[in-house]
Amino acid sequence: MRTKTGTFVPKTGTNVHLEADAADYRTAIAAALRDELGLTHRAVKTAMRWTGASERTVKYWIAGERGPSGEHLIALARHSDIVFHMVLLLADRHDGADAE
Template identity: 55%
Template sequence: MFPKTGNKLHSESGEAGLAIMISQALIAELGASHRATKTAMKWTGASERTVKHWLAATHVPKGDHLVSLARHSDEVLRAILVAAGRGHLRIALDLGTVRLKLLELASLLEGG
């Protein structure tokens, strides 16, 4: 058997933390089931293998995939804000969620 040679295609150490954060965010939002993989595939158009790498924290979503994940997942958006050193902006997401819940509650109270 020949020894493996060539370049490593794994993420660099700076990206390892982000990979873990994105993985944890996806699992918190979707769970760790096969359905979670299918949902992330639908959101991004990425392959099953690629999404499984994200969930396992071995790779970081890049470019359009990362934007698509943030568009669909508040947890991923929060992780990106924390990784960018802008964690204080997370409160805006929470306030938006609270506002929507209050509007839903007001609608239920008016109808009931």
């Protein structure tokens, strides 16, 4: 049996705690999608049509298990006023935290 060889990057340095921010983001976007679309299969299909994302991906977003990134977030914000406002609120909240 052959062992896997190669290089690895050691885990050193400063720990940055982004998990809380990521959870807040996922929860906020999920709430916005549920408010805008509801929890039906039609809601999933609508978000799929807006973004081009897969059904499983959209279900993760609505459940708050994962959050949309990049082009998907922009597409959601383009089609949903609630998502758009949520993104602005999240950006404003984090901008205020940087000023402290």
